[in-house]
Amino acid sequence: MALYMLQHCCQGEGSTEYSHPGCGCPQWGIDCSSSEKVVSLCGWEEVDGYKSPLPKKYKTLTIVASGESESQEVSFYCADGADFWTRKTYTATATGSITYNANLLSGCTLEYGSGELVDEWIWRHCNDGNKNEIPGQTTCRDASSPVPTASGWWASNTTVNSGLEVVKSGGCFSGATYIDNRITTWTLDDESEDTEEDALARASSTSGTSCSSLWEKRSTGYSFIKRESEYTINLSALVDGFSYRFKPVIQRRTAVIGSYGGWTDVVTGWQSFTASGTTHTVGPVSLPHLEGYEYKIVSVIIERT
Numbered sequence: 001m002a003l004y005m006l007q008h009c010c011q012g013e014g015s016t017e018y019s020h021p022g023c024g025c026p027q028w029g030i031d032c033s034s035s036e037k038v039v040s041l042c043g044w045e046e047v048d049g050y051k052s053p054l055p056k057k058y059k060t061l062t063i064v065a066s067g068e069s070e071s072q073e074v075s076f077y078c079a080d081g082a083d084f085w086t087r088k089t090y091t092a093t094a095t096g097s098i099t100y101n102a103n104l105l106s107g108c109t110l111e112y113g114s115g116e117l118v119d120e121w122i123w124r125h126c127n128d129g130n131k132n133e134i135p136g137q138t139t140c141r142d143a144s145s146p147v148p149t150a151s152g153w154w155a156s157n158t159t160v161n162s163g164l165e166v167v168k169s170g171g172c173f174s175g176a177t178y179i180d181n182r183i184t185t186w187t188l189d190d191e192s193e194d195t196e197e198d199a200l201a202r203a204s205s206t207s208g209t210s211c212s213s214l215w216e217k218r219s220t221g222y223s224f225i226k227r228e229s230e231y232t233i234n235l236s237a238l239v240d241g242f243s244y245r246f247k248p249v250i251q252r253r254t255a256v257i258g259s260y261g262g263w264t265d266v267v268t269g270w271q272s273f274t275a276s277g278t279t280h281t282v283g284p285v286s287l288p289h290l291e292g293y294e295y296k297i298v299s300v301i302i303e304r305t
Contacts, residue, residue: 008020008021008022008024008025010025010026010303010304011025012301012303013301013303016303018303018304019304020239020304021239022237022238022239023237024237025237026235026236026237026238026244026302026304027235027236027237028233028234028235028236028246028299028300028302029233029234029236030211030231030232030233030234030297030299030300031209031231031232031234031283032209032210032211032229032230032231032232032297033207033208033209033229033230033284034207034208034209034210034211034212034213034227034228034229034230035205035206035207035208035227035228035229036205036206036208036210036214036225036226036227036228037200037203037204037205037206037225037226037227038203038206038223038225039196039199039200039203039223039224039225039226040108040199040203040222040223041056041057041194041196041199041222041223042057042059042102042104042108042194042199043057043058043059043060043061043102043108043110043150043192043194044057044058044061044100044102044110044148044150044153044188045057045150045151045153045222046058046163046164046188047154047160047163047166049160050160050162050163051163052163054218054219055218055220055221055222056193056194057102057150057193057194057222058164058188058189058190058192058193058194059101059102059104059189059192059193059194060099060100060101060102060113060188060189060192061099061100061101061110061148061153061186061187061188061189062097062098062099062100062186062187062189063097063098063099063117063141063184063185063186063187064096064097064184064185064187065094065095065096065097065117065118065119065182065183065184066094066095066182066183066184066185067093067094067181067182067183068092068093068094068181068182069092069093069121069181069182092119092120092121092182093119093120093121093182094117094118094119094120094182094183094184095117095118095120096115096116096117096118097115097117098112098113098114098115098116098117098141098142098145099113099114099115100112100113100147100148101113102194104202110147110148110149110150111147112143112145112147115142116139116141116142116143117139117140117141117142117184118137118138118139118140119137119138119139119140119182120137120138121137121138148186153186154166154168154186155168164187164188164190165185165186165187165188166185166186166187167183167184167185167186168183168184168185168186196218196224200226208227210227210229211229211231211287211296211297211298212227212229212287212294212295212296212297213227213228213229213286213287213288213289213294213295213296214226214227214255214293214294214295215227215255215289215290215291215292215293215294216255216256216257216292217255217256217257217291217292218257219256219257219258219259220257220258221257221258224257228286228287228289229286229287229295230283230284230285230286230287231248231283231284231285231287231297232281232282232283232284232285233246233248233281233282233283233285233300234279234280234281235279235280235281235282235300235302236278236279237278238275238277238278238279238280239275239278240275240276240277240278241274241275241276242274242275242304243272243273243274243275243304243305244272244273244274244275244280244302244303244304244305245270245271245272245273245302245303245305246270246271246282246300246301246302246303247268247269247270247271247300247301248268248285248297248299248300249265249268249297249298249299249300249301250265250266250268250287250288250295250296250297250298251263251264251265251266251295251296251298252264252266252288252293252294252295252296253293253294254292254293255292255293255294256292260294263296266288266295272305
């Protein structure tokens with residue numbers, strides 16, 4: 001009596017076909033695990049029109065007050081209204097400095113650091129006809145002042161000296177009755193740049209099952225995603241003792257934020273094995289991980305050899 005083993009016609013790479021005994025054609029499955037970070041730079045942005053090709057943020061903002069006012073003639077009534085006279089406004093001096101910092105341990109909040117800006121001036125006391133010069137002092141920015149925002153720390157009507165420094169004529173000293181030569185210089189500390197490496201180090205990871213690796217490249221923004229992924233290939237419906245070969249089908253695309261590219265195939269090589277049972281497992285294997293690209297595994301090709 002003749003015995004016949006059922007043969008199946010199975011699809012290999014492209015349009016190739018091969019015969020396979022047993023309960024059917026070899027099958028494949030893919031399991032993936034991933035670790036993802038959403039990374040954000042912290043601090044104050046560069047000035048519009050002076051931003052670096054790859055935008056930066058800085059963790060320290062310093063404001064320094066300097067300069068004195070000039071004098072000019074001003075007419076006014078004394079407090080009791082009894083005398084009209086002409087006096088000069090007197091020298092007003094801007095001094096002090098104040099520092100703000102990005103708090104990396106508290107969600108990158110922008111906070112007051114230390115210092116104050118002081119506007120010190122001289123005025124006349126009119127009581128009883130006395131015209132004595134009397135000193136006065138006003139603190140115009142300290143811990144109680146609003147913290148400058150990340151994108152609007154420079155106000156309107158400013159003079160931009162560079163991408164990191166803004167000089168404000170008059171600064172926060174307003175309402176002066178003299179010709180104002182006082183300024184505040186707002187400076188981003190170039191040594192406080194928040195680098196992508198620093199931001200990556202403090203970002204937390206989220207575990208997942210994505211079958212793609214991703215390392216976004218920034219263009220105009222301050223955030224990006226970096227995801228690592230590895231896959232495990234599970235082959236089944238094999239015949240014990242038979243030889244097989246397989247290869248993963250992997251694709252990639254460019255991943256520049258705002259302009260992702262199209263998917264293209266990645267060349268992968270064949271891997272051979274001899275089945276020692278009806279199943280075979282390979283992995284975990286890490287997907288390629290390059291800045292500016294996303295990779296994904298989409299399928300597996302398996303053939304009997």
